[in-house]
Every structure is written in structure tokens, then in C-alpha cells.
Amino acid sequence: MAYANEKLADAVDLTHHLSELSKRRKTSPLKGMQKYMTKPGTLMLAGGLPDPSYFPFASIGGEAMAPDSYALTTDKPSSSGPLSWLWNIFGASKDKTTPIVIPRFPTGPNELSLADSLQYGPATGVALLQQFIHDFAERVYQPGYKNWTTLIHVGNTDGWSRCVQTLCNPGEVILTEEWTYPSAVALAAPYEVTPVPVGMDAEGMSASSLEDVLANWDEAARGAKRPHVMYTVPVGQNPCGMTMGLQRKKEIYEICVKYDVVIVEDDPYYFLQEGAYVPKAERKSATVQDTQDGFIKSLVPSYLKVDYQGRVVRLDTFSKTIAPGSRLGFFTCNPVFAERFERQGETTTQRPCGFGQALIGQLLTKQWGLDNYVRWLHGLQAQYTARRDALVDGILEGFDSSLSYSDGSYFAAGLPVYSCFLQRGARKKQLGRVLSFVAPTSGMFVWVTVHFDGLPDVPPQDDPEAPRDHETRLWVRFAEAGLLVAPGAFFASTPAIPRADRGHYRIAFSMGPHETLKKGMGIFTKQLQAYFDDALARGA
């Protein structure tokens, strides 16, 4: 079977990637009706569509924030936007908002309405939002071939779930970073699709490790054929926070061409590219030019940009840029895969929730428009930069630290790698570094490594339920002291990845006032020190 659209000059046949399950999905019989459905004057007594007068809302709407609610300077982030902890007390009266309304019936030929948004309709979603999404992908990602397309979904978990069922057969394996998003692994497991970890460095997935895995694949020893699908989070990697530069993406893409691998790029943190961490003492107020094209240009390009064969499936979500409860996102990919994803959507989620599509659609297409949405994203970037700074500051305040900078082989030359020591002479000398981390340039998380190699083994426990590893025992200590962080073991792609002499914790800086981040890191430092003290005292 040939590639679907001849406009793609370098036509590559990707249909052989389709799973048996996906091939069994039938095209809807409604196709034959379409030409009549769009004919004006046709009386529609075919579908079981409730009359819009039976929708119990005459209109819906909201108070929409201004797209420039958040300033672009990063030195005083809290004062530039609404303060959530103040809001809690005083209400939202200080918001700069504008009312938006979606009426039951459209007020003009190109207007949103409940009669459309809340009705049954194609799994491609509300037309205006569909167009916005396509325009947005074109402007921001600039895919490297012509006949790419976009398709709405209900969030990247749904998106990746559709990828697994569309591309993978039972018994197949997928390439992932060695530390990865647990739900991505968990949702594939029931379909008997399991991960093969690829090594990582400060830019995320390592090209040489990938080449190594693929070149030396031993089907008999592995019990599976060489993987043909990759799952990757290239920006603000979850959980480790690394961000991959364009050069690395090109290298990995070429390896995927060589071994015919489809790249699924799960990129929820793309617009939270905070740039290099600057230590507090050296930090200066940055005045940022407010141009949308400048902001877009400053972002590391998507895999789509280097994709000249249509082998990238990009997953975007509004979870981090509007709200997680949007349950709205989109694929950008080749039309062969998109058609299969659409069929799958038709028989599971159908079109995404109409209340969400109407409100988000009105906000993006009517209230804000493309430029203003990009301005909103730029404002969020500044907010997350300040949050990242606050968390890293908070860690560094509790330890003696030494700093080394990554060389130019990494995405951002000068990426700070911190080694942290306990602030007490004897222990410090005895233990060496107890904590190390790379200050992330994107995303929501700092991934810290705790070095347990200076500690005696965990002693035998009377309680059979008691944790037997340092990582969990220290995590419980944090939790009992009122600090919840995510334990590293959650994110191990396979059980072989964690090591007994190291623990990892993913610390999120996405939520709460900066004071909370600081207070949390105070608990972190105190409990870590106490854990080491106790263990050493016990071991002595």
C-alpha cells in the first residue's frame, strides 16, 4: 500500500507499522451519508440527536483572563500575576478578566454555539478549534514534510494509548528513556507491550545508547523483534527534567530512519522552557521583548521539524497551558496514522467534551487568537522560570555545594550540575557528596539523586511490610514530616533500573506559592540530614 498522500515528495510507506488490532478497526458506514448531511435543506432524521432546546443551558461562559496577565520579567514573578494564596482569602476580584459567552445558537456564520459543541459530531471536534490547532502546529512546529495533519484527542494519556493500540502488536517492545512516565508504561502493559530502556545523559535520551540497543538487537535472546516504536519526552523530561537540543534530535531521528522506528514525542512541557539556571547571587532582572515570533524561535524545535518522512507522532496537551481538566490535546502526524487514531476515537471517547471545547475554543479562537495565546504561553514560561529558580535556590540553601558546568556537548553549554554536601565538617568529609542534581532548563521537576553509598545497609526489619531500601525509607521520612515528593522507583522503566546505593526523588515546582517550595526544601534538607545521621550512628 502506498503512502496516502502524494504531496509528500519522499513518500515513505509507514502502513506496515499499523498493528493487527488497528487494521481490524472499520471505517464508519456514515461515510456514505456525508454528502447528503452537508446538503442545505436536508431533513436530518437519521441520527439520534437530541434537539438543542433540550440542553439545559441557554448559554455557558466564563471570566477569561487577559493573555498578558503574567509579566515576561522573571525577577518578581508573584507580583506580576494573581496570587493564588491571596485569592483563596480575598476572592478573585483583582483579576483582569473579560466575560466570554457561548450562546445556544450561533450568532453568526463562523461563531461557536452550544447547538454544535454539545451535539454529537465527528471525532475531529469542533471545527473552529480544529482549525486553530492546525494553524498553531504550523506556526510553532513547522513540520518537515507537507501532508502532515492534526487531530484532537482527550489528553496525551489518551493520545499515547491510541498510539500503542495503533502501532504495537502483543509481545512487541517499545524504546523509552530508562526513567520514564509511569502511566506510559502502565497503559501499554495490558496489551503485552513492554519497554526497552535507552540510556540517558544530560540531554535526555542518548543517541549512542539508542544505536547500541538497535544495532545489537538479538531477537532470540530478547524474545521480541527489534522495536519499531519509541516513546520519548524530549523537553523537561519526566521525571529527570532534561531537554534535548536540535542536534541530538537530528542524530536520533537518523537512527530511527536507519532502523525504521516511529518516534512518539510526548511533549507536555514544551512551552515551559525556562533556560539555564542562574545562581541567586548572579541573577539579574531580565527585560524580555514581547514578540511572539521571538518566543517561538527561542524554543528548541520539535522532532516534527526534522521529520522528512512522517515518522513522528507528536502529542500536545492543553493540560499544562490551560488546565489538566481540559482533557484536550492533539496529535500532529502523518495522515495514515491520523486516520486510524480518528477511528479509534470514534469508538471510545468520541469527540472530546463539548463544554471544554466550547470554552477553550471561544477563548483561543475568539477572545485571544493565535498571537495572544502565544503571549499567554510566554507568560507561563516566565512564571515557571521563577518557580524553578525558587526550588533550586531552596535546595542549595540547605547544603554546601560545588558546581560544575556541562560542556558544549549538551543542549545548553553551561548547564549547572550541583554536588551537595552536608553542612558539617566531619560528616561531610566522611560521606562526600550526598546529593546531586542538574538544574533543569524546562518543565516542572527537579530530579535529585541521593547518594547512599556512604551508608551501611538497611538493617533487617521486624515488620515484613517495612521498606527495605534507603530510597523508600527516606521517602517515608519526608512524608511523615509533611513533605510529599515522588519516589524515583515510580519512574523506572523496568525493575532493573534502580540501584541500591542511589535514591532518586522527583520534586515538582509547579504548584503553590514560592514560600511553599522554600518550606518544602527546608523539610527535605532537615530530614535527609537526620536520615544520614541516624544511619551512620546505627552503623557505627
Next chain:
Amino acid sequence: MAYANEKLADAVDLTHHLSELSKRRKTSPLKGMQKYMTKPGTLMLAGGLPDPSYFPFASIGGEAMAPDSYALTTDKPSSSGPLSWLWNIFGASKDKTTPIVIPRFPTGPNELSLADSLQYGPATGVALLQQFIHDFAERVYQPGYKNWTTLIHVGNTDGWSRCVQTLCNPGEVILTEEWTYPSAVALAAPYEVTPVPVGMDAEGMSASSLEDVLANWDEAARGAKRPHVMYTVPVGQNPCGMTMGLQRKKEIYEICVKYDVVIVEDDPYYFLQEGAYVPKAERKSATVQDTQDGFIKSLVPSYLKVDYQGRVVRLDTFSKTIAPGSRLGFFTCNPVFAERFERQGETTTQRPCGFGQALIGQLLTKQWGLDNYVRWLHGLQAQYTARRDALVDGILEGFDSSLSYSDGSYFAAGLPVYSCFLQRGARKKQLGRVLSFVAPTSGMFVWVTVHFDGLPDVPPQDDPEAPRDHETRLWVRFAEAGLLVAPGAFFASTPAIPRADRGHYRIAFSMGPHETLKKGMGIFTKQLQAYFDDALARGA
């Protein structure tokens, strides 16, 4: 493995119904965190939750209709509620509405907020809505055992999709009515799960046909083991419109106990129980007592009511009672299945869209409450009754008809079965009845049978794409004349079901003004007559 909850006295082990796919779904590792997450004062730096101040809505809301917007009398339905075609012209100014608002942060301890609804959260959905759903199921369905539970989903297509993956292994077959909802079959096919049709009568699925299929199951001849899952639409059956009475449900339930079959009851039309059709000339204005308990009591009971073993999975949706775009519904079932459905939700849709949950939640739990929602459903019932009457009136006006009444063996004794004849002497005598239908007592559809047995075969066609069967040829004729109805073949559970000498059409009376229904049936009559005239002229 024992049944999960000991409160169920007649403990029946249903775990053996779980599919291999479902068993491979892991429990979330977050379980261990739960006790800390609910502890006041804990600093939450574990999850990647955006701060609610970054949600671009300070509030959302809408103009909610009054729960008594639609009168309970069925004689003058249009004047009792808003007229959609007038609205189109004059706007919604005549609506009796009240504004509702969901603020960013809760205004009290038991209030909805965007900070909760639009955030990540458990797949069980917003707590207030979850409670409402449980209370609603308890009041209306009264399940026959104690430890039943409810779980939110994103509509019955999603619900049934989760059932297939949770209960069925590849190669297994499911029991369905011989005519059924096409998506229910289409979504199961990729998982290699196919339907086994069960015969129907005027009450829907036939108990004797079911017993026959199960008792005489020949595994070798069928190439599959005896089915252990049934998919059924017992009220306002899609597409045929039949409604099943309590006695029949008891009979079918007992057969399912005997053969250990799980019943999946897809019941979107449950509240559209319109009662027996009364011919226009005999119709009188009905004054209906406005009591919620009376309305609930008037509805045929759900399978849940006769379920003493937890073998019923009921699927409810807000698609027909709020709006299809709600993408919201719920399971009512035993806790063993519910737990698996929840795990599946976590790794696909996650919790349903927060915009929808907030607006529907506020409407149902705060603005209306349970009694008023039941009043709203009662009003809808009256509306659909008037629509059913208008459509059936419209058909009967175009034909000479004779009427026979079903005897007491059917759900509603006196259910009218119409045989229709062309209104011209010679043709009438030559052909006998050309059309027959049962006036439905529930739902959105009239299912008509066109009798082609008096016509010559379809002549050979020059165009290889041209349809070769009467049903499709007449359907095209309707469509070309500006009337879209659904062709019967869409709904055949297997290709063996349709017959060449009969055609079927599903005609929806759910949408548009009553004038449209009448006009549509005018086209229907005219085109049907012309089709018969042409065929007879050609055959002569």
C-alpha cells in the same frame, strides 16, 4: 478468589469473567501515597500539578434552565417549552434561566471550584458529582444487592469499550439483539470479539431465543466457547425501539444465572419512556401529577432491580438528558468490575473533562438537586412523547393503515402494530401491506419495515457502484429528495441478518420542530410510493 465485598450475602464469584488484558492492568503505585495526600498541612511537591492561578478562567458558569421548563402535559408540547426554530431567530430571551457560577477557589467546604474540577484528580471524578450519581442510582434503580457501586465514565461508548476490554478475550463472542447499535459491534471487532445475534419480538430480546442459543451452543461448530457477556439495549431499543418489561427481564436474568452470563445494560433512553401511542383522533390532553416518586415508579425497572448476584453492568449517560457533548455517564455494577473499569479509565481518558464536570455538577448538585433533576427528566419524557406522536401521525397520514394490538404477552398490552397500504386501489390490492411498524413506547426512533416482496428483483446495473438492493436504492431516493433516515443494514449485528425482501429504516423523532417531522414523513410517503410505482412499471 472470593467476591470482593462480604456485604453481598449471596456471594457469587465473578472474577473469572475478567479478561487476560484486564488482569494485566496494574494498580496505581499512588495507592501508598494516599494517606499522606489527605493529611492536612502536607506540602504536595510530588505531582506535576499546575498552580490553579494558571488556569485562564477566573470562573466559568452559564444560564441554567429551570427544571420545570417543560410542562408535563403532552397535548401542546411546543408551547410549553422553548421553540428552537424561534430561538434561532429571536435569541433565547424567553428562556426562564438562572445564572450559575463556578469560581476558581471554593467558597465553602462543600462547594465546587475550578481549582478542583480543572486539576488532575482520581478517575472517579469530582467528589460532589460522584455522590450525586450514587444517590441517583440508589433512588431510581434500587439494585437488588448491597455492595453495588457507581463509577463515572465519558459516555456509554467509552463504558461499553471498557466492558469489552475488561470482560472479553480475543475469539470470544457476545450476545446481542439481532439488530443493534453499530458502534457497539464496531468497537469490539478490533479485539476479535464478535456478536452472536439473539432473536427479538415486540419486547426486544426474546428469552426463548436466548435459551435456545445458550442451551444448544456447539463450541466446535461455532469456533468459540459459549458466550458469557450480553450487550443489550432494553428500553427504546436501538434501532428497533422496543422496550422490555420487568417479567421478561426476570426471565432473561434467570437464563443468565443458569449459563453464567454478565448482562451489560446500555440504557441511554431509559427516561424517554413515552408510553403507548394513542391515535390522533382518540388522544386527550393528559394532566400528569408532578411527583418525582410517581414518575420513577412509572418507569420499567432496570435489570439492576432483579440483579441479586452482581452480574449486571448498567451504563447510564447524560447524552440524552443533558447533552451528547457532556461526554459523561456512569457504570452501576459490582465493585470487582468497577475497580477494573477505574484502572482502565486512569490510563486512557483519566477523569472526565473538568469543564463539563463543573458545569453539570453545579447544575445537578447545587442548582437543581435530585428532585429537580427528576422533574427535568419528566419534562423531557413529555416532550419526546409529543415528538413520537408527531412522527407516527405523520406516517399514518400518508397511508391506508390497519391496526392490530399486541396481546398481554408483550410489555404493554395494546401496543399498536400498524400495517400500511398504498392509498390507491389497484396497487393496494396487488401489493398488500408495503410498510409495517410498531409504534414505540420509548426512545427516539421509529423502526419501519418496508415489504418489497411484491416487487420484481432489482434489475442489473451498468454502474458497478450502484446499489443492488431495494433498501439502499430506496434510501438513496429519500436522500436525494432531501430526507435522511438511517438504513436498516447499518444495524444488522451480522451480515446474515438483513433479508432481500424486506428493508428497514430507523427514523429519529428527537430533533427539529414537529413541522420537520411532518414534512419528512411527507417525503417518505411520496418517495416510497414512487419507488413502488417505478418498480412495478418496470416489472410489468
